[in-house]
Every structure is written in C-alpha cells, then in structure tokens.
Amino acid sequence: MGSEKALLTHSCTAALEMAAMLANLGPGDEVIMPSYTFVSTANAFVLRGATPVFVDIRSDTLNIDETLIEAAITPRTKAIVPVHYAGVACEMDTIMDIARRHELLVIEDAAQGIMSFYKGQPLGSIGHLGCLSFHETKNIISGEGGALLINDIEFVERAEIIREKGTNRSQFFRGQVDKYTWCDIGSSFLPGELITAFLWAQMEAADDINQRRLALWQRYHDALAPFERAGLARRPVVPTHCQHNAHMYYLLLPDLAARTRFIEKLKAKGIGTVFHYVPLHSAPACTAYGRAHGNMHHTDSLSDRLVRLPLWMGLEEHFNEVIFEVGNVLDGIGAR
Numbered sequence: 001m002g003s004e005k006a007l008l009t010h011s012c013t014a015a016l017e018m019a020a021m022l023a024n025l026g027p028g029d030e031v032i033m034p035s036y037t038f039v040s041t042a043n044a045f046v047l048r049g050a051t052p053v054f055v056d057i058r059s060d061t062l063n064i065d066e067t068l069i070e071a072a073i074t075p076r077t078k079a080i081v082p083v084h085y086a087g088v089a090c091e092m093d094t095i096m097d098i099a100r101r102h103e104l105l106v107i108e109d110a111a112q113g114i115m116s117f118y119k120g121q122p123l124g125s126i127g128h129l130g131c132l133s134f135h136e137t138k139n140i141i142s143g144e145g146g147a148l149l150i151n152d153i154e155f156v157e158r159a160e161i162i163r164e165k166g167t168n169r170s171q172f173f174r175g176q177v178d179k180y181t182w183c184d185i186g187s188s189f190l191p192g193e194l195i196t197a198f199l200w201a202q203m204e205a206a207d208d209i210n211q212r213r214l215a216l217w218q219r220y221h222d223a224l225a226p227f228e229r230a231g232l233a234r235r236p237v238v239p240t241h242c243q244h245n246a247h248m249y250y251l252l253l254p255d256l257a258a259r260t261r262f263i264e265k266l267k268a269k270g271i272g273t274v275f276h277y278v279p280l281h282s283a284p285a286c287t288a289y290g291r292a293h294g295n296m297h298h299t300d301s302l303s304d305r306l307v308r309l310p311l312w313m314g315l316e317e318h319f320n321e322v323i324f325e326v327g328n329v330l331d332g333i334g335a336r
C-alpha cells in the first residue's frame with residue numbers, strides 16, 4: 001500500500017477505533033464526515049466522547065462534498081474522515097489541503113477501497129491514517145478482518161501499543177524491552193491466526209478477484225447505458241483520475257417508490273437487490289451523539305433512490321439472466 005506501516009485488525013471498525021484513539025480525541029472535539037456511511041465511521045469517534053459533524057455528499061460520486069468541509073470547521077474540529085464510497089476516491093487533494101491549512105488529521109475510511117487509487121495513490125495511503133475492511137461483504141475477505149494503515153511515522157509506536165491492549169508487547173517480541181507492561185490506553189484489536197491465513201490466500205488471488213469484479217462491473221455499465229439515456233436510471237460516476245475496484249454496482253432510480261417496485265419485482269424473479277445506508281444524521285442515535293452541518297439534500301435524496309445490483313465472484317454464469325430481468329423491470333418502471 002505504500003504506507004509506513006500496516007497493522008492487521010479484526011475489523012475495519014477496530015481500525016477506526018484505533019485511529020480515534022491515536023487522534024487523542026475527547027469530549028467536545030469534532031470530526032467532519034459524511035452522513036452517508038456505515039455506523040462504525042461515526043461510532044469510533046463517539047466512543048472517545050467526540051462529536052461527528054455530518055456534511056452533505058456530492059451527487060455524482062456520493063462521496064463527501066469537499067466544498068462543504070471548510071464551512072463546517074470550528075475551533076473544536078480535530079479531524080476529517082473521508083469515506084471512499086463504492087471504492088471511488090474522495091477528492092483527496094482538496095481534503096488534504098484543507099487539513100494542512102487547519103492542522104487537522106485525515107483518517108480515510110477505505111473500508112471499500114482496497115485496490116482503488118486516487119491519482120495513482122492507493123486509497124488508505126493518502127491521509128495520516130487509513131482503515132481497510134476484509135469483512136465478507138468487501139472485495140478481499142476473511143469473514144471479519146481489517147487493517148490500520150499508518151502513513152505518518154509519528155503514529156507507529158503508539159498504534160502498536162494500542163493494538164496490544166495498551167502494552168509494549170510488540171517491542172518485547174522484537175527483543176527491544178525485557179518485559180512488557182501497561183503503557184497506554186488500548187484494547188484487543190488483533191485478528192486471529194486462522195483469519196489471517198484465510199486472508200493471505202485471498203491476497204494471493206487479489207489480482208484475479210479484482211479483474212473479475214471489474215469485468216462484471218463493466219458489463220453492467222455497458223448494458224445499462226441505454227436505460228440511462230432513456231432517463232430510467234442513473235449509473236455510477238467514476239471520475240477519470242480515480243481507478244476504482246468494482247466494489248459495488250448501483251443504480252439511482254427516479255424516486256423511492258420506483259426503487260421499492262424495482263426491489264420487489266426483482267425479488268419475485270429470485271434476484272436480490274438491496275438499498276444501502278440509512279443516513280446517520282437521520283438515525284435515532286444522532287440526537288444524542290452527532291449533528292448535521294448544513295442541509296443534507298443530496299444525502300436524503302440519493303439514499304432513497306440507490307439500489308445495489310448483485311456483484312459477487314461467480315455472478316458470471318448468471319449475468320445474462322440478471323441483466324435481462326433488470327432491463328425488464330426498468331422498462332416496466334418507465335412505462336408507468
């Protein structure tokens with residue numbers, strides 16, 4: 001990944017929690033992030049007593065709208081957490097520039113971003129810290145699993161201690177100290193050996209997995225172009241400076257009712273399609289733990305209209321059937 005250090009964890013959630021500890025956040029501190037993300041992005045910081053501040057997303061990539069970040073910064077802001085949705089990079093040059101000018105940390109939630117690049121740089125290797133997931137729903141998997149990528153050498157020693165229950169056990173194993181002891185806060189963030197053995201086999205197959213996913217993604221993209229031209233659905237947008245990893249193929253339908261019909265009709269054909277995040281700013285826990293900055297127009301609208309199509313290793317043999325039924329259902333929605 002080109003990082004100074006990569007520490008395997010039992011999940012991306014664990015890596016995010018480690019990042020929040022390394023950021024030394026406390027009550028009253030604020031962390032800017034999109035609302036359109038998984039709960040762990042927010043909870044990792046809430047566990048430290050900090051407040052997630054949600055800003056709206058871009059309508060093209062569904063990533064955090066980098067032009068809204070600066071207005072959300074207050075004297076208590078400590079970090080920005082870009083989430084690379086669907087393995088498509090956030091506008092990292094702008095985000096890193098804002099962070100430098102305001103002396104903020106950048107912690108990339110690259111849970112969906114392994115083998116994706118922003119202007120040639122691997123996602124997770126651009127901010128001060130990056131978090132990867134090897135959960136079974138991601139591209140490279142070990143059931144549960146993750147990694148913390150450390151790009152700023154300043155954090156390496158403390159990260160090892162935090163991962164080892166707040167002890168310097170890693171230094172002990174390297175023969176650097178003659179016993180290990182309690183040094184800092186920490187928890188048990190290490191993955192088990194069986195999980196890492198499984199992950200190693202996935203890593204050996206990573207190029208093949210990536211190529212096959214990209215090929216399936218492109219087949220969807222080509223086959224669905226006429227439906228986009230007819231105004232029946234919008235396809236994903238991947239900016240030319242972003243190399244993605246085909247983590248997800250989604251469509252944006254005209255409205256919530258159309259999406260509901262789409263999911264029901266395909267389910268009746270035995271094809272599972274799913275919507276995605278309930279935006280965090282509209283979730284019950286936000287009242288107690290977070291706040292929105294500015295309006296959440298794109299987040300609200302896009303989260304209502306997004307549907308994910310099947311994309312897994314082995315879809316190849318079912319692809320023609322799936323795309324035929326998806327096309328039929330889109331035509332049906334258009335005819336109403």
Ligand SMILES: *Cc1c(COP(=O)(O)O)cnc(C)c1O
Binds near residue numbers: 040083145
């Ligand atoms: C999957 C995911 C996570 C959580 O990953 P785990 O490995 O399941 O803890 C966090 N953030 C995002 C954006 C994700 O997609």
